[in-house]
Amino acid sequence: MAPPKRKTTGRVTPKGTKPGQATAMAKEVHHHESSVAESSRYTPPAKKELYESPKWVPILMFSFIALGMICILARYVVPAFENTNTPVLIGLVFLLAGLFTATKWR
Numbered sequence: 001m002a003p004p005k006r007k008t009t010g011r012v013t014p015k016g017t018k019p020g021q022a023t024a025m026a027k028e029v030h031h032h033e034s035s036v037a038e039s040s041r042y043t044p045p046a047k048k049e050l051y052e053s054p055k056w057v058p059i060l061m062f063s064f065i066a067l068g069m070i071c072i073l074a075r076y077v078v079p080a081f082e083n084t085n086t087p088v089l090i091g092l093v094f095l096l097a098g099l100f101t102a103t104k105w106r
Contacts, residue, residue, distance in 0.1 A: 068094030
């Protein structure tokens with residue numbers, strides 16, 4: 001049997017404290033926030049090269065996808081590939097390479 005749910009009340013401050021008093025933990029959290037806000041460490045913005053992929057990435061991606069589709073279609077069109085599944089496997093490898101390249105495109 002599951003334990004009973006914990007009752008929540010409308011109390012905001014811990015029991016036994018007044019609204020003007022802060023606990024030791026609350027003082028520590030406030031001290032940490034102020035030290036972070038007062039930090040003078042400068043972080044330069046990220047370079048644009050990090051956000052843009054080279055021009056050849058989408059070309060390579062579409063080339064891999066097209067080669068994969070051509071290999072798979074060749075299995076059904078070319079009579080020499082009638083009894084083998086090798087073109088399908090090669091086509092799937094090219095399609096996966098295109099999918100992998102698509103993850104690198106920004």
